[in-house]
Amino acid sequence: METATANFDIQLTTKSRINEFDANNIVFGTQFTDHMLIADCIDGEWQTPKILPYGEIAYNPAIASLHYGQSIFEGMKAFKGQNGEINMFRPLENFKRFNISADRMCMAQVPEEIFIGGLEELLRIDAAWVPEGEDNSLYLRPFMFASDVYLGVRPSQNYRFMVIMAPAGKYYATPPKVKVETEYIRAAEGGVGYAKCAGNYASSLYPAKLAAAQGYTQLLWTDAKEHKYFEESGTMNVMFVIDGKLVTPQTSTTILKGITRDSLLQLARSKGIEVEERRVSVEEVIAGIQSGKVTEIFGAGTAVVISPFAAIGYEGSDYVLPEITEKSVASQLKKTLDEIRQGKIEDTFGWVWTVK
Ligand code: COI
Numbered sequence: 001m002e003t004a005t006a007n008f009d010i011q012l013t014t015k016s017r018i019n020e021f022d023a024n025n026i027v028f029g030t031q032f033t034d035h036m037l038i039a040d041c042i043d044g045e046w047q048t049p050k051i052l053p054y055g056e057i058a059y060n061p062a063i064a065s066l067h068y069g070q071s072i073f074e075g076m077k078a079f080k081g082q083n084g085e086i087n088m089f090r091p092l093e094n095f096k097r098f099n100i101s102a103d104r105m106c107m108a109q110v111p112e113e114i115f116i117g118g119l120e121e122l123l124r125i126d127a128a129w130v131p132e133g134e135d136n137s138l139y140l141r142p143f144m145f146a147s148d149v150y151l152g153v154r155p156s157q158n159y160r161f162m163v164i165m166a167p168a169g170k171y172y173a174t175p176p177k178v179k180v181e182t183e184y185i186r187a188a189e190g191g192v193g194y195a196k197c198a199g200n201y202a203s204s205l206y207p208a209k210l211a212a213a214q215g216y217t218q219l220l221w222t223d224a225k226e227h228k229y230f231e232e233s234g235t236m237n238v239m240f241v242i243d244g245k246l247v248t249p250q251t252s253t254t255i256l257k258g259i260t261r262d263s264l265l266q267l268a269r270s271k272g273i274e275v276e277e278r279r280v281s282v283e284e285v286i287a288g289i290q291s292g293k294v295t296e297i298f299g300a301g302t303a304v305v306i307s308p309f310a311a312i313g314y315e316g317s318d319y320v321l322p323e324i325t326e327k328s329v330a331s332q333l334k335k336t337l338d339e340i341r342q343g344k345i346e347d348t349f350g351w352v353w354t355v356k
Contacts, residue, residue: 006049006113008037008121013053016128023131026169028139028303033126037118037163040147041108044157049114051121054164064156065145071198072101073143075302077168078123080130081343081354086123088140088353089341091116093259098142101195106155107144115142118163123355131167134338139168139303171303175310175324176217178233178297180282181207182315186231186254188224193231193254201235208234216313218299222282224254229279236301237261240280241329242294250277260300264333266349271336273329282314289319297321298330306334 013034021031032054039049065071074094079087095115102109119140123130130138142163146156184207187193192200204219211219218234230249232238237258239248246268251257268275288294289312299307308330311320324330339345340352 006046006111006117008118009048009050010121010125011050011052012125015053018128021129021131021167023133023136023167026131026136026167028168028171029166031167033122033129033138033165033167035122035125036165037122037161039110039114039118039161041110041159041161044108046108046111046114049118049161051118051125059147060149062149062151063146064148064150067151068146068153069197069199069202070105070107070146070156071143072098072105072107072145072196073141073198074098074196076119076140076142077137077302077341078119078130078140078165078355079137079341079343080132081352083343085343086127086130086355087341087343088119088123088355090259090263090351091119091353093262094142097196097257097259098144101197102144104192104195105197107146108159110142110144110161114161118142120355122163122165126165127355129165129167131169133169135170135305137168137341139166141166168303171305172217172307175308176299177215177311177313177318178218178220178299178309179211179214179216180230180312180314181211181219181221182227182282183207185224186219186221189253191254194251194256196256204234214313220312228283229281230285231255232258233299236299236304236307239264239296239298239300239330240285240288240294241296242284242288244295245274245276246329247276247278247280249280258301260302260305260337263337263349263351264300264306267333267336268329270348271332285312286314286319289321295322296324296328296330305337306330 144161147158148156221231223229308324
């Protein structure tokens with residue numbers, strides 16, 4: 001697959017930090033590669049994107065994104081292939097979703113040659129930072145924010161698009177215990193739940209803090225109207241194995257259209273596992289755990305990949321899930337997904353984008 005490439009102004013670092021990087025000791029989101037990309041959209045015109053040494057940038061305190069939250073992002077991953085090549089996973093899907101989020105937040109559309117072309121250029125330059133190892137990858141974080149210096153409330157006329165990259169290992173060290181949230185909401189119909197905008201994450205922090213004080217690692221959101229149906233979980237979509245079928249809430253304006261979610265559904269179908277995208281009620285799942293019909297619940301997302309839950313908490317009681325084994329649906333799907341992303345097996349889906 002190829003994309004048109006923009007011209008980039010490239011300034012390389014004279015002091016690489018790669019020697020400080022230890023692929024056996026990665027803490028998500030704490031260490032960044034040597035370079036970053038910056039592209040400014042000024043009055044609707046994209047300027048020549050720059051690749052610069054990673055570092056701090058100064059801002060005017062009146063920029064709109066700081067005050068009114070016009071800010072979106074994507075989470076993507078790159079992997080080291082079997083012959084040392086670098087593979088991005090389904091980058092066009094993230095590119096499309098980014099511009100859907102931009103549209104909802106009244107922000108500029110980013111051209112493919114800057115989004116995909118910029119990622120490729122950065123990955124060529126910082127190739128040494130893509131770690132090897134089973135659960136390791138390079139996490140790619142494209143993001144954009146309003147950069148008008150103006151305190152009036154209106155869509156900004158200027159935007160800054162950036163990409164930074166951070167080595168990633170396993171997101172959760174142990175299976176999370178997750179609280180079914182029945183008081184606070186993540187998203188309501190007509191809102192911005194389907195957009196990957198910064199505010200969705202900010203508003204989740206308070207209920208997540210309350211849940212953490214009760215011993216839970218993460219939240220399982222329910223619908224805003226009745227708190228009866230599952231939506232998604234923290235930073236990921238949620239999937240259930242019910243009677244051997246892979247069941248997940250259908251996407252809507254309140255649920256993020258996860259790319260890992262979609263990949264797992266396609267993989268499950270290809271393995272002959274029955275898939276259902278439908279409303280899943282809390283009642284069905286609690287009863288199913290008790291009767292043994294619900295055998296797995298897991299989160300699916302770029303950062304977490306597949307994260308089996310140890311237990312879910314609902315109205316003060318914890319419902320413990322069976323331990324995951326090699327035969328579990330989550331393990332089977334994760335194995336195949338990893339093998340495709342690392343180029344260990346043929347990619348019959350056309351998901352892998354090898355950087356030229
Ligand atoms: C991702 O999976 O890329 C996410 O967006 C989660 C992130 C907020 C850690």
